Amino acid sequence: MTTLSTPTPPPGSTNHASKSAPVGGSSRRGTRGPARRRGNTRFVLACLLPALVLFAVFMVVPTMNVFRMSFYTWSGFSPDKRFVGLDNFSRLLDDEQFVRAFQNTVALLVVVTVVTMGMGLFLAAIMTRQRLRGRNLYRFILYIPNVLSVVVIAAVFSAVYDQENGLLNSTLRLLSLDGLQQVWLGDQKLVVYSVAIAMVWQSLGYYMVLYMASMSSIPEELYEASALDGASAARQFFAITLPLIWQNLRTTLTFFIMSAVNLSFVLVRAMTGGGPDGSSEVLLSYMYKQAYTNSSYGYGMAIGVVIFAFSFLVSLLVSRATRREPLQF
Amino acid sequence: MTTIKSSSRPRRGRALTYALVIALALAIAVPVAWVLLASLKQKSEFFGSPWTLPKGLHSANYVHAFVDAHMGQYFLTSVFVTVLGLVLVLAVSVPAAYVIARYEFRGRRVVETALLAGLFVNVNYIVVPIFLMLVDWDRALIDVFPGGFFIDNPSVLSLVYAATSIPFTIYLLTAYFRSIPVEYEEAAAIDGASRFRIMTQVMLPMARPAVTTVILFNFLAYWNDFIIALTLLPGEGKTLQVGLLNLFTAQKAAADYGRLYAGMVIVIVPVLILYAVIQRRLIEGMASGGVKG
Numbered sequence: 241m242t243t244l245s246t247p248t249p250p251p252g253s254t255n256h257a258s259k260s261a262p263v264g265g266s267s268r269r270g271t272r273g274p275a276r277r278r279g280n281t282r283f284v285l286a287c288l289l290p291a292l293v294l295f296a297v298f299m300v301v302p303t304m305n306v307f308r309m310s311f312y313t314w315s316g317f318s319p320d321k322r323f324v325g326l327d328n329f330s331r332l333l334d335d336e337q338f339v340r341a342f343q344n345t346v347a348l349l350v351v352v353t354v355v356t357m358g359m360g361l362f363l364a365a366i367m368t369r370q371r372l373r374g375r376n377l378y379r380f381i382l383y384i385p386n387v388l389s390v391v392v393i394a395a396v397f398s399a400v401y402d403q404e405n406g407l408l409n410s411t412l413r414l415l416s417l418d419g420l421q422q423v424w425l426g427d428q429k430l431v432v433y434s435v436a437i438a439m440v441w442q443s444l445g446y447y448m449v450l451y452m453a454s455m456s457s458i459p460e461e462l463y464e465a466s467a468l469d470g471a472s473a474a475r476q477f478f479a480i481t482l483p484l485i486w487q488n489l490r491t492t493l494t495f496f497i498m499s500a501v502n503l504s505f506v507l508v509r510a511m512t513g514g515g516p517d518g519s520s521e522v523l524l525s526y527m528y529k530q531a532y533t534n535s536s537y538g539y540g541m542a543i544g545v546v547i548f549a550f551s552f553l554v555s556l557l558v559s560r561a562t563r564r565e566p567l568q569f
Numbered sequence: 570m571t572t573i574k575s576s577s578r579p580r581r582g583r584a585l586t587y588a589l590v591i592a593l594a595l596a597i598a599v600p601v602a603w604v605l606l607a608s609l610k611q612k613s614e615f616f617g618s619p620w621t622l623p624k625g626l627h628s629a630n631y632v633h634a635f636v637d638a639h640m641g642q643y644f645l646t647s648v649f650v651t652v653l654g655l656v657l658v659l660a661v662s663v664p665a666a667y668v669i670a671r672y673e674f675r676g677r678r679v680v681e682t683a684l685l686a687g688l689f690v691n692v693n694y695i696v697v698p699i700f701l702m703l704v705d706w707d708r709a710l711i712d713v714f715p716g717g718f719f720i721d722n723p724s725v726l727s728l729v730y731a732a733t734s735i736p737f738t739i740y741l742l743t744a745y746f747r748s749i750p751v752e753y754e755e756a757a758a759i760d761g762a763s764r765f766r767i768m769t770q771v772m773l774p775m776a777r778p779a780v781t782t783v784i785l786f787n788f789l790a791y792w793n794d795f796i797i798a799l800t801l802l803p804g805e806g807k808t809l810q811v812g813l814l815n816l817f818t819a820q821k822a823a824a825d826y827g828r829l830y831a832g833m834v835i836v837i838v839p840v841l842i843l844y845a846v847i848q849r850r851l852i853e854g855m856a857s858g859g860v861k862g
Contacts, residue, residue: 295736298699298733300683317704375590379852382593384601384844387840388840399619414620498689510814528693528796
């Protein structure tokens with residue numbers, strides 16, 4: 241998912257547009273006859289209904305079904321549907337695969353978030369502050385993974401990680417560092433980190449570009465003034481840059497975590513299939529496997545409920561933990 | 570930039586910065602470029618060092634990918650699904666966003682909140698319930714469509730893409746519509762333009778930057794998706810990404826690298842060309858939210 245941002249208004253537009261425009265807005269309603277008002281209602285409905293119907297049918301109903309079906313055992317196809325209360329959830333606690341998927345998800349979220357956000361901020365800061373030559377080219381290249389599909393990324397990384405002819409291992413051989421060669425996707429302990437690297441590779445450029453944009457809107461005078469006071473680049477970063485983009489950072493962080501939950505699934509599905517032996521399974525991939533491949537639909541949906549609750553809690557936690565007084569410049 | 574350029578410390582820092590940024594750019598460019606080159610290699614060339622250049626232009630891989638692996642056909646399916654999805658999402662989202670931004674009506678707050686909550690529901694969370702719902706509908710309509718209608722139907726896939734990107738699309742468009750001054754609509758209303766005309770001929774052209782942004786992001790989402798396509802099109806008609814995934818899985822078993830890399834090039838190159846053409850728009854679109862978003 242993309243991080244949300246509001247586009248800037250067209251040049252020359254003043255930002256005073258109120259929510260109730262005179263066209264059909266409440267201010268004029270009184271002066272026009274009831275016929276006109278009914279026309280308004282009809283126009284509003286005609287504009288709104290198609291979107292709302294689609295939204296309700298393909299998003300609201302399926303989401304409610306996730307919660308409802310988590311209380312049933314059902315294969316998904318047979319008419320045999322049985323209410324079992326919280327059984328699915330108590331089974332989850334004894335399910336080693338599920339526990340491992342949960343651990344992997346948490347580990348990936350922590351590692352990938354810290355590395356991507358940290359590197360993204362750092363790179364954005366040096367790219368904006370140091371005005372590197374050719375920075376448009378670097379920006380162009382670093383953003384490329386974001387337009388590639390996950391299947392492509394999975395295939396690229398299988399070429400990198402391949403045990404025999406992979407780019408990584410053969411480079412290590414060329415450098416006579418044979419001892420460092422690994423079975424990157426076949427080692428149960430290593431595979432999660434191999435996935436993590438691919439995730440960072442995919443999302444780093446996107447966040448760098450995002451932060452570059454918000455950093456470039458910080459007025460230059462602030463840096464000039466602090467440079468006169470003898471502040472180092474590092475001090476400038478922590479005292480000026482970071483506080484001023486904090487609100488933006490908060491929003492992107494919340495959305496990053498949510499999209500990382502999703503990206504980990506898509507990548508694992510394409511790259512390792514959860515293997516070897518379930519060691520790279522994440523919550524969503526395990527849910528998909530149970531609900532779709534394994535026909536334990538109710539059980540899968542219980543995992544779905546856990547995912548909803550988990551991502552909601554994490555977002556809430558992150559948003560609470562990062563709350564600061566907004567700064568303006 | 571006003572650092573003191575004469576001292577040696579900043580200069581060393583600058584060199585380090587260059588080294589770091591170049592290393593990262595290489596880490597991204599090299600694997601991608603390698604795939605492009607490897608697609609021209611013959612089967613025998615894949616055993617041995619991967620760092621050799623292809624011996625010649627071995628285009629047979631592409632013939633294999635396009636014809637034997639049906640990538641050409643999947644390409645057309647993907648184009649169809651993506652374009653139809655974009656048309657659908659714009660057709661329903663533009664009017665809805667406009668009305669939410671400009672009209673006062675009962676329940677507007679509820680609608681806005683529901684759509685905002687929808688931003689937090691990723692499609693992949695609900696793909697299996699959607700699949701089973703469509704299976705259900707097929708079963709209900711078995712007399713009318715014995716072969717099924719909803720599953721394995723590219724148009725339905727487009728519809729699901731469009732429906733699930735409504736919250737994001739409306740969110741962006743509403744914000745933009747609100748930032749446009751109302752004077753334009755007032756003037757048009759005084760000239761006697763109908764509500765519909767004001768929306769389509771006054772506001773829509775003014776919202777072009779936001780519409781472009783929405784098209785770009787939705788294009789990437791639809792074109793690059795494989796989970797939903799994999800689930801909703803289990804039959805013969807596949808999208809490009811699912812076709813590539815099959816090639817990828819087959820390669821693991823049969824070590825048929827050439828075909829896989831040719832398939833990857835078919836998938837990557839159109840997107841890369843598009844990206845090169847519109848990169849400024851794309852980056853502006855995502856970036857313009859800025860600090861004050």
